[in-house]
Amino acid sequence: MAQQIIFYILAVIISVFSIMAVSSGRLIRSATYLLFVLLATAGLYLLLGYTYLFAVQTAVYAGGIMVLFIFAILLTQKPGDRITPESIRQRGLAIVLSVVGALFSGVIIFSNIKKVYTLVDQPEFDTKHIGLTLMGTGKFQYLLAFEVISILLLAGIVGAIMIARKRS
Amino acid sequence: MFDSFTNFFSGIIPLEAYMVVSLIMFFSGVYGFLSRKSLLMILISIELILNSIDINFAVFNRYLYPENMEGFFFALFTIAISACETAVAIAIVINIYRNLGNVEVDSLNELKEDAPEN
Numbered sequence: 001m002a003q004q005i006i007f008y009i010l011a012v013i014i015s016v017f018s019i020m021a022v023s024s025g026r027l028i029r030s031a032t033y034l035l036f037v038l039l040a041t042a043g044l045y046l047l048l049g050y051t052y053l054f055a056v057q058t059a060v061y062a063g064g065i066m067v068l069f070i071f072a073i074l075l076t077q078k079p080g081d082r083i084t085p086e087s088i089r090q091r092g093l094a095i096v097l098s099v100v101g102a103l104f105s106g107v108i109i110f111s112n113i114k115k116v117y118t119l120v121d122q123p124e125f126d127t128k129h130i131g132l133t134l135m136g137t138g139k140f141q142y143l144l145a146f147e148v149i150s151i152l153l154l155a156g157i158v159g160a161i162m163i164a165r166k167r168s
Numbered sequence: 169m170f171d172s173f174t175n176f177f178s179g180i181i182p183l184e185a186y187m188v189v190s191l192i193m194f195f196s197g198v199y200g201f202l203s204r205k206s207l208l209m210i211l212i213s214i215e216l217i218l219n220s221i222d223i224n225f226a227v228f229n230r231y232l233y234p235e236n237m238e239g240f241f242f243a244l245f246t247i248a249i250s251a252c253e254t255a256v257a258i259a260i261v262i263n264i265y266r267n268l269g270n271v272e273v274d275s276l277n278e279l280k281e282d283a284p285e286n
Contacts, residue, residue: 003181004178021196022199022213030212034215049230050226053226053240056247065215065254072262076261076270076271091203093202093203097199097202098196098198102191105191106191109188109191125237130237156256157255160256161259
């Protein structure tokens with residue numbers, strides 16, 4: 001009972017704020033609405049029983065990425081700046097395309113999911129298990145992906161510094 | 169009628185409910201990506217899209233294969249990749265602002281700046 005109510009509250013928050021985030025007239029407000037969406041998503045992970053994913057989502061998305069966004073907005077906009085509104089035609093086309101896409105995917109979802117799944121109670125993954133899976137080389141273990149991500153992050157750091165540096 | 173209402177609040181949360189939430193998030197991201205002209209708004213839309221995919225991975229893992237961890241790790245790696253992508257994209261946006269003075273897509277009609285005489 002409590003779970004359902006929490007889920008519906010989170011679902012309403014996510015739906016409303018994700019639509020507001022892409023239709024707001026000011027960038028800083030969009031970023032704030034995006035922050036609400038990301039935190040509500042973290043709440044969904046908590047509801048699913050993935051506390052580790054909840055922590056990662058809160059720290060990396062709601063913490064790190066949002067700070068980057070706020071800094072970028074403050075660096076590129078004057079306070080109180082409004083975005084010049086887009087043309088009605090462009091907006092209408094985008095609305096039509098996304099509504100049609102959403103209806104199409106919704107029909108596919110509701111006609112294809114057979115209600116055979118049951119939510120079995122599952123003890124949550126402990127962090128030791130997650131760490132061993134991340135560092136193992138066996139089947140269903142992810143050391144290679146972990147190392148590739150680390151190289152990608154290194155390349156991202158070097159690339160970001162290279163691109164954003166001041167040219168003398 | 170009343171029964172279906174009480175079923176709404178008892179029993180497990182259906183898989184479709186999570187997917188509808190992620191569907192709304194995904195297509196509002198698509199709308200923002202197609203309609204907005206500021207580069208930062210486009211980036212925010214991309215974040216919404218990536219985040220909705222993360223929800224799907226976690227939900228499929230929890231409901232369909234609760235004893236495995238594939239979806240869990242996919243969501244974890246996707247979060248790491250999107251952090252990396254955002255950092256590089258914001259570096260590009262700041263560079264564009266430094267060269268052009270704004271971050272609108274319309275003013276971006278050439279990629280290479282004029283070569284300085286040396």
